[in-house]
Amino acid sequence: MPTVIIDGQKVEVERDATVLDAAKKAGVWIPTLCYHPAVSISGSCRVCMVELDRGDWRQLITACNYPVRRDIVVYISSDRAERARRGVMELLLARSPESPELKELAERMGVKSTPYPTVTESQRSCILCGLCIAVCEDIIGKAAIGYAGRGVDRTVASPFRQPSEDCIGCGACAAVCPVGTIKVRVHEEQEEVEISPFKSRGKLLVCEQCRAPIVSTQVGEQALGKVEMNREEFRELMRLCPKCRRSKTAARLEAGNIDKQRGGRVVS
């Protein structure tokens, strides 16, 4: 197992583990934004830069995607590494100046503001890390959004910048967005869910009892397709919100017939 020396601290990691993995093992924090264990690593945000010792010189590398294949020495809190990360953070802040998540991370890194002009509203506070695109394609399997344009005009968009037909309204993109730019909006009166800013909308599954929104109908269908349990009881429960589901199960438990229904022992 190769050894990584991080700021003088020795850790052993599996071959091909990343510098970020090694730092985690050593208990050293490296800021990350575009890194997410669920999707393939893109190394696009550059906020995790550290210095790698190359003998007579030091190279700046991104910790999240640098594989450890031999014994290496890295510096996380060296002047140059910190300066590089702060520089990146200043650029990111210019792209997404209003994001509370980003501001919090900046503060933790000792960056108070950005000297750069901030971007226009049309770029929608996006840092173009690509996590939303990756999660939609790799995990959800829909690829409802992608990059559009090039260079300074690059944005994340749905095809033709219209509500996407491929979007199932699951909100995975919103869940992974590190700057909180993608949001799930629930329109209760229309019983619809909207993924902002892509304007994609889907019908909501609402609780049969209390009318509370549960998930989009397409997510419900996909979820039902994934479980093998195809009993009527399960389908019935799926039509209820978690709260109503719990109270219904609790009522049944009280009545003492739930285990009988499942063919098990009656617990007294």
Place this chain on the structure above:
Amino acid sequence: MAGDEKLIESIVGRYDGEVGMLIPMMQDVQAEYGYLPVKQLRLLSKQLEVPLSRLFAVATFYSSFRLAPKGAHEVTLCMGTVCYLKGAGGICEAICKEFRVEPGGTTRDRLFSFQAVNCVGACALAPVMVVDGKYYDGATAESAIEILHSLEPAEETAETSAKETAT
């Protein structure tokens, strides 16, 4: 509209349905229609089993792909260093304002497609505007607008708009 489907099928067939040949396929679609219509991209996406978002990304990445029909005339404004110093920026703004068009876009009446490019290699004539291959030297905001107003709407546009109203 089975014709469209057949055409896309034949384009895909030309490249043995190889997904890696997506760009040549899109070029063929554009050669056929003059631009990339939404419907055709949708068909292509379905036949290749490539997400529509990918096709859109490719179509917007390369400036030679168009998502809207070309205008009847082609207007190129040089924004190279010399032209820019001699006022091309102001000319560009004036054209955009007068015809409600953006660089890279086409006017709403499809009179012309407007492109702001980095140098047309005629710096001695700066600022230069090129209309359908004809070079206009020493352009000003006023002269440029005058030239563009004198452009004739092509018959093609008249035909398509007639067709549109007919259907």
